[in-house]
Amino acid sequence: xxxxxxxxxxxxxxxxxxxxxxxxxxxxxxxxxxxxxxxxxxxxxxxxxxxxxxxxxxxxxxxxxxxxxxxxxxxxxxxxxxxxxxxxxxxxxxxxxxxxxxxxxxxxxxxxxxxxxxxxxxxxxxxxxxxxxxxxxxxxxxxxxxxxxxxxxxxxxxxxxxxxxxxxxxxxxxxxxxxxxxxxxxxxxxxxxxxxxxxxxxxxxxxxxxxxxxxxxxxxxxxxxxxxxxxxxxxxxxxxxxxxxxxxxxxxxxxxxxxxxxxxxxxxxxxxxxxxxxxxxxxxxxxxxxxxxxxxxxxxxxxxxxxxxxxxxxxxxxxxxxxxxxxxxxxxxxxxxxxxxxxxxxxxxxxxxxxxxxxxxxxxxxxxxxxxxxxxxxxxxxxxxxxxxxxxxxxxxxxxxxxxxxxxxxxxxxxxxxxxxxxxxxxxxxxxxxxxxxxxxxxxxxxxxxxxxxxxxxxxxxxxxxxxxxxxxxxxxxxxxxxxxxxxxxxxx
Amino acid sequence: xxxxxxxxxxxxxxxxxxxxxxxxxxxxxxxxxxxxxxxxxxxxxxxxxxxxxxxxxxxxxxxxxxxxxxxxxxxxxxxxxxxxxxxxxxxxxxxxxxxxxxxxxxxxxxxxxxxxxxxxxxxxxxxxxxxxxxxxxxxxxxxxxxxxxxxxxxxxxxxxxxxxxxxxxxxxxxxxxxxxxxxxxxxxxxxxxxxxxxxxxxxxxxxxxxxxxxxxxxxxxxxxxxxxxxxxxxxxxxxxxxxxxxxxxxxxxxxxxxxxxxxxxxxxxxxxxxxxxxxxxxxxxxxxxxxxxxxxxxxxxxxxxxxxxxxxxxxxxxxxxxxxxxxxxxxxxxxxxxxxxxxxxxxxxxxxxxxxxxxxxxxxxxxxxxxxxxxxxxxxxxxxxxxxxxxxxxxxxxxxxxxxxxxxxxxxxxxxxxxxxxxxxxxxxxxxxxxxxxxxxxxxxxxxxxxxxxxxxxxxxxxxxxxxxxxxxxxxxxxxxxxxxxxx
Numbered sequence: 001x002x003x004x005x006x007x008x009x010x011x012x013x014x015x016x017x018x019x020x021x022x023x024x025x026x027x028x029x030x031x032x033x034x035x036x037x038x039x040x041x042x043x044x045x046x047x048x049x050x051x052x053x054x055x056x057x058x059x060x061x062x063x064x065x066x067x068x069x070x071x072x073x074x075x076x077x078x079x080x081x082x083x084x085x086x087x088x089x090x091x092x093x094x095x096x097x098x099x100x101x102x103x104x105x106x107x108x109x110x111x112x113x114x115x116x117x118x119x120x121x122x123x124x125x126x127x128x129x130x131x132x133x134x135x136x137x138x139x140x141x142x143x144x145x146x147x148x149x150x151x152x153x154x155x156x157x158x159x160x161x162x163x164x165x166x167x168x169x170x171x172x173x174x175x176x177x178x179x180x181x182x183x184x185x186x187x188x189x190x191x192x193x194x195x196x197x198x199x200x201x202x203x204x205x206x207x208x209x210x211x212x213x214x215x216x217x218x219x220x221x222x223x224x225x226x227x228x229x230x231x232x233x234x235x236x237x238x239x240x241x242x243x244x245x246x247x248x249x250x251x252x253x254x255x256x257x258x259x260x261x262x263x264x265x266x267x268x269x270x271x272x273x274x275x276x277x278x279x280x281x282x283x284x285x286x287x288x289x290x291x292x293x294x295x296x297x298x299x300x301x302x303x304x305x306x307x308x309x310x311x312x313x314x315x316x317x318x319x320x321x322x323x324x325x326x327x328x329x330x331x332x333x334x335x336x337x338x339x340x341x342x343x344x345x346x347x348x349x350x351x352x353x354x355x356x357x358x359x360x361x362x363x364x365x366x367x368x369x370x371x372x373x374x375x376x377x378x379x380x381x382x383x384x385x386x387x388x389x390x391x392x393x394x395x396x397x398x399x400x401x402x403x404x405x406x407x408x409x410x411x412x413x414x415x416x417x418x419x420x421x422x423x424x425x426x427x428x429x430x431x432x433x434x435x436x437x438x439x440x441x442x443x444x445x446x447x448x449x450x451x452x453x454x455x456x457x458x459x460x461x462x463x464x465x466x467x468x469x470x471x472x473x474x475x476x477x478x479x480x481x482x483x484x485x486x487x488x489x490x491x492x493x
Numbered sequence: 494x495x496x497x498x499x500x501x502x503x504x505x506x507x508x509x510x511x512x513x514x515x516x517x518x519x520x521x522x523x524x525x526x527x528x529x530x531x532x533x534x535x536x537x538x539x540x541x542x543x544x545x546x547x548x549x550x551x552x553x554x555x556x557x558x559x560x561x562x563x564x565x566x567x568x569x570x571x572x573x574x575x576x577x578x579x580x581x582x583x584x585x586x587x588x589x590x591x592x593x594x595x596x597x598x599x600x601x602x603x604x605x606x607x608x609x610x611x612x613x614x615x616x617x618x619x620x621x622x623x624x625x626x627x628x629x630x631x632x633x634x635x636x637x638x639x640x641x642x643x644x645x646x647x648x649x650x651x652x653x654x655x656x657x658x659x660x661x662x663x664x665x666x667x668x669x670x671x672x673x674x675x676x677x678x679x680x681x682x683x684x685x686x687x688x689x690x691x692x693x694x695x696x697x698x699x700x701x702x703x704x705x706x707x708x709x710x711x712x713x714x715x716x717x718x719x720x721x722x723x724x725x726x727x728x729x730x731x732x733x734x735x736x737x738x739x740x741x742x743x744x745x746x747x748x749x750x751x752x753x754x755x756x757x758x759x760x761x762x763x764x765x766x767x768x769x770x771x772x773x774x775x776x777x778x779x780x781x782x783x784x785x786x787x788x789x790x791x792x793x794x795x796x797x798x799x800x801x802x803x804x805x806x807x808x809x810x811x812x813x814x815x816x817x818x819x820x821x822x823x824x825x826x827x828x829x830x831x832x833x834x835x836x837x838x839x840x841x842x843x844x845x846x847x848x849x850x851x852x853x854x855x856x857x858x859x860x861x862x863x864x865x866x867x868x869x870x871x872x873x874x875x876x877x878x879x880x881x882x883x884x885x886x887x888x889x890x891x892x893x894x895x896x897x898x899x900x901x902x903x904x905x906x907x908x909x910x911x912x913x914x915x916x917x918x919x920x921x922x923x924x925x926x927x928x929x930x931x932x933x934x935x936x937x938x939x940x941x942x943x944x945x946x947x948x949x950x951x952x953x954x955x956x957x958x959x960x961x962x963x964x965x966x967x968x969x970x971x972x973x974x975x976x977x978x979x980x981x
Contacts, residue, residue: 081549082547082548082549088548090548095548098548100547100548100549102542102547104549205549205551205783206549206550206551207549207550208549209548209549210548210549210783212782213781213782213783214782240553241551241553242551242553243551243552243553243554243783243784243785244783244784244785320779321782323583323777324581324583324592324593324777324779326592327583327585327591327592327593328546328548328590328591328592330585330587330592332587332590332649333545333546333547333590333649334547334548345586345587345647349585369777372583372777372778372779373775373777374775374777377777377778377779381779
């Protein structure tokens with residue numbers, strides 16, 4: 001019998017529908033993989049019962065002929081999504097033990113579509129990080145190893161590192177992620193999987209612990225492009241509870257998947273050619289261009305002139321919003337409360353927040369507080385907002401002459417845990433290719449394209465026009481079909 | 494111009510006043526959540542996940558609150574901004590769950606407008622005056638701390654957290670406590686007409702931050718202080734009076750006024766410093782990224798405008814044009830309920846001048862005695878119109894009308910029924926009246942002599958006696974005529 005955990009979402013769905021296996025068998029197989037992968041530390045909470053209950057319902061629905069789009073598919077849930085009755089922490093001590101009595105819109109949609117939950121996935125604390133080394137619940141380890149014979153533990157990327165690691169290690173066929181400045185795409189690239197950040201507003205933010213509201217966007221991570229399309233269809237949709245939600249119908253992305261790119265033009269932004277970048281990255285990029293040509297696309301050189309200002313602008317806007325969004329964690333109503341003997345309100349705030357937040361979260365709160373302060377606001381925040389507008393205009397102008405943009409997802413392959421923790425700036429540079437699309441609110445995805453000379457996966461990024469997830473998915477599919485990326489991490493855990 | 498002056502040792506000082514009035518928007522739900530807003534509910538029973546700032550919760554603007562603020566803006570002839578935006582005002586406090594208040598600093602919903610306070614000699618307002626209003630913005634209220642529930646801890650009640658407030662910011666156009674008092678009363682009246690705020694200052698639905706500075710007449714503005722959360726017209730006036738005196742004394746004794754926030758202590762009748770500008774929070778205002786800019790379309794604005802009732806100034810002008818006295822017009826228009834009641838009375842056919850006199854004296858007097866609001870009046874406008882109609886057509890006299898009204902209040906019966914049943918109809922039966930007159934003149938022969946001798950003031954005595962004898966039911970005009978004839 002095939003190992004059910006090797007199946008994709010589409011294969012599980014179709015195989016279950018055809019009666020090749022039961023949903024309970026699928027859930028049990030994944031539950032077993034989850035239970036056997038503690039070394040990866042991908043989960044903060046495991047919820048095998050949730051997965052089993054959904055599986056039983058799926059099997060009953062099959063018998064009754066009332067199958068749903070994701071019946072029988074167990075998934076992982078990034079621990080940034082509030083889940084009713086299941087601890088939700090944002091990987092922070094601040095929310096350790098916090099059990100919401102409400103369900104995020106996105107997770108509710110997935111449950112309504114028949115999916116079950118294998119567990120809550122680890123992440124960078126409050127989604128702040130690019131290596132999953134800022135979680136209060138410990139680092140997530142990538143299943144991948146370099147081919148140098150060494151045994152260095154590698155970063156699964158961040159902030160959705162639990163999601164990427166779990167999918168790459170076959171602990172779940174798909175998972176939710178959130179992307180503020182690359183947190184879906186970069187971990188996908190690091191672990192040889194796919195992930196898409198849809199247009200800002202496609203997925204409701206209601207019930208997702210906020211990092212930077214104007215940038216945060218949920219999206220799926222999975223092993224291939226089709227699975228991303230299936231998942232996204234069941235996550236997206238207008239939500240009156242989110243004032244920034246897009247009031248647009250959700251297209252049938254899966255049905256319209258096509259890797260025939262005839263008549264499409266792919267833009268290649270010259271500003272993404274960085275001096276001194278790993279030659280493997282550029283080589284992969286060039287190979288990707290050839291693949292899209294092969295799929296029938298025209299290639300156009302384009303310019304996104306303000307790209308170099310994107311990262312600094314992002315690291316002003318995101319911390320500014322975060323500094324305000326995280327003010328609610330004050331020890332008054334829920335979560336951690338440190339109330340030293342005889343302490344007053346201010347003492348409680350100080351003790352609670354000093355203890356509850358990790359160093360990276362504190363760093364960003366301080367940066368954000370600083371850039372919003374009287375006297376600095378115009379120099380930083382206002383200026384960064386202007387840059388953001390210019391970057392959005394860059395894309396608009398570029399999309400006059402192309403349909404999608406192709407670029408690397410990240411400037412390097414996965415790095416070793418601890419290699420960049422001493423230098424926050426080096427860590428922030430990881431987001432250099434991901435951040436512009438975030439600032440412009442555009443759909444963007446990463447698909448695995450190649451292995452580098454160390455045997456580690458590299459991802460290509462496709463950026464699309466606003467609302468054109470289909471164009472992004474189709475280009476992704478064209479690469480996926482041609483790259484023939486079948487490599488997977490050898491099991492060591 | 495106000496001639497209100499503080500007399501200091503170095504001469505006279507003028508007071509400059511600006512008010513920021515926080516008015517709770519009348520709506521069933523909060524500004525950004527669906528939670529209820531009723532006053533006086535058990536603590537923490539009107540709190541949604543959004544109001545408690547649970548992780549992942551998002552604000553969604555309540556259209557009704559926006560609508561009420563727009564209508565309010567229209568009622569003060571203000572610029573309505575079709576594009577506005579919400580900003581976050583960041584500070585930590587236990588009654589502020591989000592750690593920020595959603596407000597509008599940079600782009601308020603309502604811009605420049607004004608209202609007019611009427612002349613009122615008795616109150617020290619020699620002439621009507623236009624007071625500029627700089628802006629109205631919409632914002633969230635905070636919760637409430639309760640310090641008396643536990644020996645060492647404070648409790649938090651979030652019922653009020655997230656309730657919609659309009660902050661109505663005046664220009665520094667007022668120059669006396671009386672003007673400020675009149676401004677608050679007029680603003681309250683307009684809000685109640687519009688229905689955007691119940692104006693209930695005791696329940697905290699309306700409170701004012703009072704900005705006061707002093708200067709020698711003609712000088713530049715002085716440094717102002719701001720006294721927060723003053724919750725009655727009387728207190729607003731007291732704060733201004735006390736604060737102006739304090740500032741004058743401070744300056745004249747060589748000190749300087751510092752820009753600071755002060756609190757009013759109604760028990761001691763004085764303000765005290767809360768925090769100075771140096772300790773002022775840096776609120777780190779920035780546009781709320783959870784909310785899109787608020788864009789209003791023409792249809793929405795048209796609906797807002799069409800839904801506005803006749804406002805106090807227009808109503809007052811109409812009453813004046815119908816011959817009602819300025820005093821009565823002021824009294825009748827001050828409270829929207831009274832004005833509505835009076836308009837219903839007119840609609841039921843009562844004559845304006847007589848109706849105005851009757852309402853302001855008879856009805857208000859009776860309600861006062863009964864301790865009732867006009868909305869609880871035992872007599873309806875239609876019933877009152879019938880009563881006034883009986884006076885107007887001569888069926889009963891004004892004196893009898895008072896008796897009938899009393900009986901209406903007691904029994905709830907209609908005026909016509911009472912008049913009929915108790916035989917109170919005014920009589921013009923000259924025979925009956927002449928008979929009584931004859932008796933009276935006979936019984937008071939001495940007075941008749943005096944009258945004829947030139948003491949004409951006695952005529953009233955004869956009228957009174959006749960009316961008494963007729964039990965008030967005689968038509969006074971007929972009595973007059975017959976008496977004149979009888980007395981030759």
